[in-house]
Amino acid sequence: MSAPAVRTDRLTKRYGRLLALDELDLTVPAGEVFGFLGPNGAGKSTTIRLLLGMTRPSSGRAWIFDTDAADVAGAHRRLAYVPADVALWPRLTGAEILDLLDRTGPGTDRAYRDELVERFALDPSKPAGAYSTGNRQKVALIAAFATRAPLLVLDEPTSGLDPLMEREFRRAVTEARDEGRTVFLSSHQLAEVEAVCDRVAILRAGRLVDVATVPDLRRLHRTEVLVRFAGPVPDLTAVPGVDSVDPGTDSAVRFTVSGPPGPALRALAAADVTTLTMREPTLEEIFLDYYGETGR
Amino acid sequence: MTAAELRTAGAVPVRPIAGGAYTRLALHQVRRGALVVLAVTAGMSALVATTYESTVGDALDPAALAALAENPAIRTLFGEPVALDSAGGFTVWRTGTVLAVLLSVWGLLAATRITRGEEDAGRWGLLLAGRLALPAVLRRHLTVLCGVMGLTGVAVAGALTAVGTPPAGAAVHGAGLALAGMFAVAAAILAGQVLPTRAGASGAAVALLGLGLLARMVGDGVAALAWLRWLSPYGLLALTRPYREDRALPLVVLALATVVVGAVALALAGRRDVGAGLVAPAAGRAPRRWLLGSVRAFAVRRLLRPLAGWSAGVGAYFLLIGVLAVSMTDFLADNQRFADLAGEAGFAGLGSVRGYTATMFALLAVPVGVFAAVRMAGFAAAEADRRLTGLHAQPITRGRLLGAEVAATGAGAAVLLTVAGAATWLGAAAVDADLPVLAALAGTWNVLPIALLCLGAAVLALGWAPRAVAAAGALPAAGGFLLQVVADSTGAPAWVSRLSPFAHLAAVPDTAPNWPASAVMTALAGAALLAGGYGYRRRDLRG
Ligand SMILES: Nc1ncnc2c1ncn2[C@@H]1O[C@H](COP(=O)(O)OP(=O)(O)O)[C@@H](O)[C@H]1O
Ligand SMILES: [Mg+2]
Numbered sequence: 001m002s003a004p005a006v007r008t009d010r011l012t013k014r015y016g017r018l019l020a021l022d023e024l025d026l027t028v029p030a031g032e033v034f035g036f037l038g039p040n041g042a043g044k045s046t047t048i049r050l051l052l053g054m055t056r057p058s059s060g061r062a063w064i065f066d067t068d069a070a071d072v073a074g075a076h077r078r079l080a081y082v083p084a085d086v087a088l089w090p091r092l093t094g095a096e097i098l099d100l101l102d103r104t105g106p107g108t109d110r111a112y113r114d115e116l117v118e119r120f121a122l123d124p125s126k127p128a129g130a131y132s133t134g135n136r137q138k139v140a141l142i143a144a145f146a147t148r149a150p151l152l153v154l155d156e157p158t159s160g161l162d163p164l165m166e167r168e169f170r171r172a173v174t175e176a177r178d179e180g181r182t183v184f185l186s187s188h189q190l191a192e193v194e195a196v197c198d199r200v201a202i203l204r205a206g207r208l209v210d211v212a213t214v215p216d217l218r219r220l221h222r223t224e225v226l227v228r229f230a231g232p233v234p235d236l237t238a239v240p241g242v243d244s245v246d247p248g249t250d251s252a253v254r255f256t257v258s259g260p261p262g263p264a265l266r267a268l269a270a271a272d273v274t275t276l277t278m279r280e281p282t283l284e285e286i287f288l289d290y291y292g293e294t295g296r
Numbered sequence: 297m298t299a300a301e302l303r304t305a306g307a308v309p310v311r312p313i314a315g316g317a318y319t320r321l322a323l324h325q326v327r328r329g330a331l332v333v334l335a336v337t338a339g340m341s342a343l344v345a346t347t348y349e350s351t352v353g354d355a356l357d358p359a360a361l362a363a364l365a366e367n368p369a370i371r372t373l374f375g376e377p378v379a380l381d382s383a384g385g386f387t388v389w390r391t392g393t394v395l396a397v398l399l400s401v402w403g404l405l406a407a408t409r410i411t412r413g414e415e416d417a418g419r420w421g422l423l424l425a426g427r428l429a430l431p432a433v434l435r436r437h438l439t440v441l442c443g444v445m446g447l448t449g450v451a452v453a454g455a456l457t458a459v460g461t462p463p464a465g466a467a468v469h470g471a472g473l474a475l476a477g478m479f480a481v482a483a484a485i486l487a488g489q490v491l492p493t494r495a496g497a498s499g500a501a502v503a504l505l506g507l508g509l510l511a512r513m514v515g516d517g518v519a520a521l522a523w524l525r526w527l528s529p530y531g532l533l534a535l536t537r538p539y540r541e542d543r544a545l546p547l548v549v550l551a552l553a554t555v556v557v558g559a560v561a562l563a564l565a566g567r568r569d570v571g572a573g574l575v576a577p578a579a580g581r582a583p584r585r586w587l588l589g590s591v592r593a594f595a596v597r598r599l600l601r602p603l604a605g606w607s608a609g610v611g612a613y614f615l616l617i618g619v620l621a622v623s624m625t626d627f628l629a630d631n632q633r634f635a636d637l638a639g640e641a642g643f644a645g646l647g648s649v650r651g652y653t654a655t656m657f658a659l660l661a662v663p664v665g666v667f668a669a670v671r672m673a674g675f676a677a678a679e680a681d682r683r684l685t686g687l688h689a690q691p692i693t694r695g696r697l698l699g700a701e702v703a704a705t706g707a708g709a710a711v712l713l714t715v716a717g718a719a720t721w722l723g724a725a726a727v728d729a730d731l732p733v734l735a736a737l738a739g740t741w742n743v744l745p746i747a748l749l750c751l752g753a754a755v756l757a758l759g760w761a762p763r764a765v766a767a768a769g770a771l772p773a774a775g776g777f778l779l780q781v782v783a784d785s786t787g788a789p790a791w792v793s794r795l796s797p798f799a800h801l802a803a804v805p806d807t808a809p810n811w812p813a814s815a816v817m818t819a820l821a822g823a824a825l826l827a828g829g830y831g832y833r834r835r836d837l838r839g
Contacts, residue, residue, distance in 0.1 A: 054688055055836035073693045081689035087682035087839075089598075090416065090493055095583040097686070103589045104690045125580035129492055140686070 003066040005030045005151045005182035006051060011060035013046050020046045022206040023060065028184060030065070030150065033177050035197035035214075036186040043206040044186040045084055048155050051184075052081055064151065077106045079151040080144035084159070084186075086136040090129030094122055094139050101143040113146035119168050133160035145172045151182045158192060170196050191280070222258040224279045229253075231272035239267045318433050322440040325410045329767075330444040333402050337395050337473065338451035340782055344391055346459045347786035348383035363631055369624035370634075372517030372616070378537045384461030385539040388469050394781070396473055396533055397509065398774075399448060400480030403441055404501040407481045411437050412488035412497045415571060417681040424570050431565040434485060438558055441481040449474025465539035468547065472533040475550040479529045480505055482554050486561035492573030495674070499605050505529070506609050513616065529553075591687060591697055595704035599671070603708045606667050610660070610712050611719040614740075617656045618723020621649045621731065628652075649729045653720055654739055654803035661743035661798065662773045664712045665750035669769025671705040672754035676765040682839040694833045702755060702825065709747045713740040735805035742804035745817035746773055746797045752824030759831025762838060772797055 006028040013021040021043045028034045038044050049055045051062050053072045062069040065078050088097055098117075102108040117124055120138045128136065137160045144152055158166050173183055173196045187193050193200050194214055202209040222243070233253050236242050240263045245255040257264050268276075365377050375393050379385020411434060414420050424430055453470030457463045484501040491497045508528035515524035515531050525531025526549065535546040568574050587597035628635045629647045675698075678684045687697060717733070717740035724731040754769025761768070776796040783793035793799050800813035 049837075052689060054685075056834065072688075073691050076689060076691035079689075081685075083682065083685050083689075085418075085682060087418070087685065089683055093581060093583055096585065096588060099583065099585055100588045100594060101686055101690070104591060104594075104687060104692060106691055123580065125582065127581075130579070143686070 002030050003063075004028055005032070005065060006034075006062070006184055007066075008047075008051075008062045009060055011047070011050055011062050012058045013043075013050060013055065014058045019206050021050070024203075024208055026201060026208065026211075028182060030182050031177075031180050032199060033173060033183040033185065033197045035193035035200035036184060036203065037188070037190065037193050037200050038186075038203035039188055041205075042188075042203040044188075044203060045155055046206075047203070048081075048153055048184075048186060051153060052076070052079075078149055079153055080105070080147040080149040082137070082140045082144045082152075082154045082157045084155040086133075086140045088128035088131070088136050088139060091127055093127050094124035094131070094135075097128060097139055098124065098143055098146075102146075105143075105147055105149075107148045108143075108146050109148060110146070113142060116142040116145055116172065119171075120165060134162065134165065137161060138165065141169065141172070145176065149181075151184065152176060153184045155186045156188065157185070158187075158189075166192075222256045223261070224254070224256050225264070226254045226275075226277040226279075227252065227268060227273055228275045229271050230274050234267055234271045236264065236267055239263050242267075315428060315432065315436060318428060318436040319440055322410055322437040326406050326441065326444065329402060329406055330448075332767075333399060334444070334448045334451055336778065337399060337448050338455040340391055340395065340778065341387055341452050341469075342455035342459050343782055343786050345383045345387040345456055345461055348386050350787055363627075363634075367623070367627045368517040368519075369620045369627060372513045372620055373624070375512070375534050376516050378534075379465075379539040382461070382465075382539050383459075384456060384465045384469070387456065387461070388465075388538050391781075392469065392473070392533065393509075393512075393530060394778075395452075396476040396530055397505075398778075399445065399473055399477035400505055400529070401502070403445060403477045404480040404484035404505065405498060407437070407441055407484035408488050408494050408498045408501065411485055412491075413494040413677075415488075416494050418571075420570060429566070430568075430570060431562045434489075434565050435562055438481065438485055438561070442478045445474045445477035445481065448477065462539060464542045468536050468542045468544070469538040471547055472536050472538070472550070475547060475554060476529045476533050479550060479554045479557065482558035482561060486557050486564070488573075489561050489564040489568060490574045492571075492575065495602070496573075499602070502609075503605065506612075510612065510616075517620075590700075591692055592700040592703065594687075595700040596707075599704045599708050602671070603711060606663070606708075606712055607715045610663055611715045614656070614660070614716040614719040615723040617653065618720040618725075618729070618731070618736075619727055621652060621724045621729040622727045625649050625652050625729075648806065649724065649731050650735065650806040651803060653724070653731060653736065654806040656720075657716070657739040657743060657804070658798055658801055659777075660713070660716050660740055661746035661801070662777050664709050664716075664743065664747040665773025666770050667712060668705050668709050668747055668751040669754045669766050669773075671708065672701070672751065672758060672769055673766035675701045676758055676762045679762070680838045685839060688837060695829060698755070698758075698829055698832055702751065705751060706748075709744070709751070713737075713744060713747070716740045731805075738809070739805045742809055742814075743801065745814045745821065746776070746801070748821035749773075749797055749817055749824075752821035752828070755828035755832070756824040757828070759828035759833075759835065762835075 004027045006026065008024050008026045011021060011024040011026075012019075024047060036044055036047070046055070050057050051064065051069050053069050053075065056070070064075040067074040067078070069075055092100070094117075098113065102110070102113070120142055122135060122138045122142065126135075128139070131139070137157060141154075141157055144154070158169055161169060173185070176183055183196075185193065185197060197214060199211065199213055201211045229251050233247070233250065236253065236255055237245050241257050241259045241261065242264050243256045243258065245253065248254050255264075365371070370377065375389060377385075377389050380389060420433075424433060449470040449472075451470075452473055453463075453466040456466035456469065480501065483504055484497060487500040487504075488494070488497040491500055509530050511524040511528035512530040512534060515522050515528070516534065525535055526546075529550055532546040532550045536543050564574055587593040625647055635647050675684075679688075684697070688694070714737065717737035720740070721731055721733045721736040724736070749772035750769050753772055754765050757765045757768035776798050780793055780796040780798040782788065783796070797817055800810060800817065802808065802810035802813075
């Protein structure tokens with residue numbers, strides 16, 4: 001049994017009176033694509049910076065493949081990191097930055113790196129000062145995926161990418177998984193984590209709420225629907241999968257659907273629907289529904 | 297926030313942010329430095345003026361004054377002496393250029409920091425997301441900094457009047473200092489519109505003001521080129537001749553120049569994109585892969601360009617020092633009263649080439665120390681704006697990262713010392729002054745311990761108070777120099793001036809180095825380095 005890629009033991013970080021991370025116990029086995037989900041301010045980046053030894057824990061410890069996270073020279077030989085908000089040296093070109101990160105890092109597969117530059121459609125001859133947020137993120141992603149490091153730590157890496165590039169990103173994660181690498185992916189988007197992860201930890205207000213497999217997570221997934229009618233409003237309270245029906249006015253109804261939407265759609269088919277709006281709930285809303293309004 | 301609040305938050309109409317918020321933001325970012333600069337400027341002026349009687353008194357008679365005013369070397373280095381027979385005039389001559397340079401350097405660095413620097417760091421994206429356009433935001437930052445300069449000028453005028461110098465002269469001098477500072481701020485903001493990086497903008501503004509200082513020096517020293525002073529903020533400051541003529545025309549010219557430069561800056565701001573400059577970075581180029589192989593190499597790579605700029609400035613100044621060696625020493629050898637007076641003001645031994653250059657070499661500690669402080673402040677800024685994150689994530693300890701930066705900065709300081717020594721020797725050789733190259737180098741290298749003190753103080757701050765790196769790093773050199781000037785020109789108790797590292801500097805090459813003092817300063821610097829490194833390895837990284 002090889003050592004887990006990431007392990008924390010009551011890892012805690014306080015910023016003054018703010019408890020940013022509260023006794024986190026987490027184990028990520030090697031080879032897993034692990035999602036780290038939580039709304040903004042939940043403590044995801046704090047956790048990752050602790051794992052990287054960039055901040056010091058107030059108490060508790062963390063290990064990367066059984067190397068203490070504080071031993072940066074040792075632990076970082078086996079990981080690559082993409083920060084949430086990538087800043088680059090503005091006068092260096094993309095190619096020069098990739099070169100610098102290659103030559104100071106744990107080793108790079110240069111052929112794969114060149115392939116990724118193509119796939120992410122990055123122009124590496126431009127100085128970084130001329131890059132958009134998304135392009136800076138691409139540089140960091142390419143550098144990380146192209147290393148031979150067995151652990152990739154990615155902090156909300158797709159926030160600046162367009163959908164096409166997001167697809168490329170998911171492909172690269174899958175390739176990493178196929179090579180047996182571990183991916184630690186922080187995100188505040190349920191959909192992204194569902195698409196690529198094996199297992200997901202949910203963090204809220206610095207506390208670990210749950211660690212679940214993706215199928216279990218789907219139960220959390222509910223869609224909010226707003227329907228307006230020209231005629232009378234049908235009664236939806238008894239329809240399977242429909243929840244929290246809010247009659248609103250006498251010509252509209254708001255409700256949530258979980259599971260297959262068929263029964264709800266059949267119930268609506270009979271009525272004279274003028275508009276139908278569907279909205280994915282935010283993580284925050286899901287958490288509030290499921291875990292009450294405690295915490296921050 | 298509750299769920300209901302969250303849902304409605306999006307529906308609340310966005311309230312327009314009052315422009316006052318931007319003004320407060322700008323003020324918040326400069327207020328500490330502003331207070332220090334204001335206190336130093338007004339305090340130093342008042343102190344030198346109050347102690348005039350006891351230090352200078354009536355050591356000067358009209359004939360001596362005439363001789364002084366006519367010597368080109370004196371005029372070049374210290375400015376044209378105008379009204380040395382009065383406390384106010386002496387204060388202007390003794391402190392005017394130093395304070396104008398201090399004010400304008402602080403002003404230009406603050407201006408690029410809170411405008412171009414914030415924009416570089418991506419913090420203006422949010423600030424400018426609608427509501428107030430770039431020129432309007434810039435105008436508020438410009439106004440705040442000009443306000444600081446204005447207040448400083450008022451404080452100087454008030455202080456000089458309060459200690460009994462004529463109000464008209466005090467007002468002209470205060471206004472001149474304020475306008476010189478405002479001009480620097482406007483020039484820096486203009487540079488920030490043209491060039492797309494903070495370092496580039498600061499460099500360009502420093503270069504412009506450096507040329508201005510050079511124009512003042514040449515214009516003061518060479519009668520045929522006296523008109524050059526009309527082209528320089530420092531020259532215009534000198535042309536006001538406070539306490540003698542109190543001329544207003546140069547002030548008007550400087551004010552107009554400031555308005556024009558500021559207006560051009562704001563106009564240009566309206567023509568560019570947020571985050572870009574008018575000079576677009578090259579659309580693309582072939583990679584230059586040299587000096588990217590290790591953190592040490594990379595530290596050197598980042599050093600080369602700024603070092604070239606610093607070397608050019610320091611080299612030009614000390615070339616001039618060398619060229620002036622003969623006329624300066626001849627003058628002082630012939631005018632014992634001035635030699636005495638200069639000795640009291642901390643410029644002893646000006647009568648021989650070696651004594652004169654030794655005195656000038658002591659000044660070198662200021663730019664070299666500030667260089668070290670600025671480099672380490674750049675390292676701290678790179679950490680705070682996350683440019684260093686990529687390297688922090690590599691298998692590289694913080695100790696190695698810091699070590700590479702400190703080594704590169706130390707080597708840069710050594711280069712500056714060598715450039716200054718070589719330039720002085722070249723200048724001296726051109727006028728056949730007796731200054732062997734080894735003597736010149738011994739003189740410049742003699743100030744190394746003060747530069748090391750600055751490096752040590754900067755690293756100490758990096759470890760324990762990373763926001764204060766620039767201030768802490770500049771303190772031993774700039775603070776020590778100001779302290780020595782004040783202590784010497786006011787006859788302060790001996791222990792006060794001994795606090796300054798400059799008090800422990802031997803006049804090399806005129807005398808032998810003060811080895812024990814150098815050893816103590818170096819040891820202190822080493823201790824600060826170690827303590828700073830310890831703090832830096834243990835603390836949370838910023839950014
Ligand atoms: N350096 C810091 N100083 C003070 N508070 C911080 C610092 N970094 C993060 N925090 C706080 O810790 C909490 C968690 O932040 P973070 O880990 O960045 O959240 P996430 O990445 O999940 O959005 C937030 O409330 C944030 O304001
Ligand atoms: Mg985050």
